[in-house]
Amino acid sequence: MATAAAGNSLDEARMASATELLRAIGEGASEVGAVLIHSEGKNFCTGGNVKAFGSAEDPGAFVTDLATTFHEFILAVTRAPVPVVAAVSGWAAGAGMSIALACDIVVGGPGTKLRPAYPSIGFSPDGGMSWSLPRIIGPARARDLLLTDGVLEGEEAARLGALTRFVADEDVLAEAREIAGRLAKGPTGSLGRIKRLAHESAGRDLPAQLAEEARSIGECAASPAGREGVRAFAERRAADYSGTW
Known part of the structure; x- marks a missing residue:
């Protein structure tokens, strides 16, 4: 720039x-x-x-x-x-x-x-x-x-x-x-959702933000990155987010 x-x-x-x-x-x-x-x-x-x-x-x-x-x-x-x-x-x-x-x-x-x-x-x-x-x-x-x-x-x-x-x-x-x-090297989709939630929070009241958080965390849980993160936690190993979103 x-x-x-x-x-x-x-x-x-x-x-x-x-x-x-x-x-x-x-x-x-x-x-x-x-x-x-x-x-x-x-x-x-x-x-x-x-x-x-x-x-x-x-x-x-x-x-x-x-x-x-x-x-x-x-x-x-x-x-x-x-x-x-x-x-x-x-x-x-x-x-x-x-x-x-x-x-x-x-x-x-x-x-x-x-x-x-x-x-x-x-x-x-x-x-x-x-x-x-x-x-x-x-x-x-x-x-x-x-x-x-x-x-x-x-x-x-x-x-x-x-x-x-x-x-x-x-x-x-x-x-x-x-x-x-x-x-x-992290869970790209999750990090993107975190960033978006933080940026958009100023324009919402708490109930609206909570609803958006519920939608977002559900999307994360269903994603390959979310599934890998949960598996890694259960197996007590570091998560491998390569090739996931």
């Missing part, structure tokens, strides 16, 4: 390509058990290409089109039926922060820095930041951070839940790879 040569600012072509890859997983066209998002260079993603914003003939239309493409990618991340793991080293600013907040598991370290960055150029957020951040760190803290363009250092970001795993800086990518690899 971003290129190191451009300071890891958002790259529209790469973003569109990543969106299509994620959609292919959802359509069953790709046998992928987990997705890892990371960057080259010292920063995760420093946001959009501000120079391009300034040079556009119609900045409003240009940024709206870019945000629309970006939002398709964010939706693909959240709708992917597999866990999406982010290795966030260095700065995750603007759109980079939005990407990190959209992922299921976010690994960072002491050198990780999250910053909204939008007020610094007179913009409001995109990439779902105004939706995800209040749900992760709380509405009041989110308003404070967004309005003041504050910086969440790695340790505080972990304490507030914006980072879900906190390791040494040099271990960020290795930790994220290990998690993604382990999840990829």
Whole structure:
């Protein structure tokens, strides 16, 4: 999604390509058990290409089109039926922060820095930041951070839940790879249902969520992965989910 040569600012072509890859997983066209998002260079993603914003003939239309493409990618991340793991080293600013907040598991370290960055150029957020951040760190803290363009250092970001795993800086990518690899070997259908239940819970009351949980766990029990998991438990062995869903 971003290129190191451009300071890891958002790259529209790469973003569109990543969106299509994620959609292919959802359509069953790709046998992928987990997705890892990371960057080259010292920063995760420093946001959009501000120079391009300034040079556009119609900045409003240009940024709206870019945000629309970006939002398709964010939706693909959240709708992917597999866990999406982010290795966030260095700065995750603007759109980079939005990407990190959209992922299921976010690994960072002491050198990780999250910053909204939008007020610094007179913009409001995109990439779902105004939706995800209040749900992760709380509405009041989110308003404070967004309005003041504050910086969440790695340790505080972990304490507030914006980072879900906190390791040494040099271990960020290795930790994220290990998690993604382990999840990829797990019960893919079950993990996808867990992700969907968690995402959709905010829009349901408890009775509706309980009904959806009952439907989902029944589907898991009837699936090859569910049957293998139950057999493995009864036989006191590690489950082998290869070739199951």
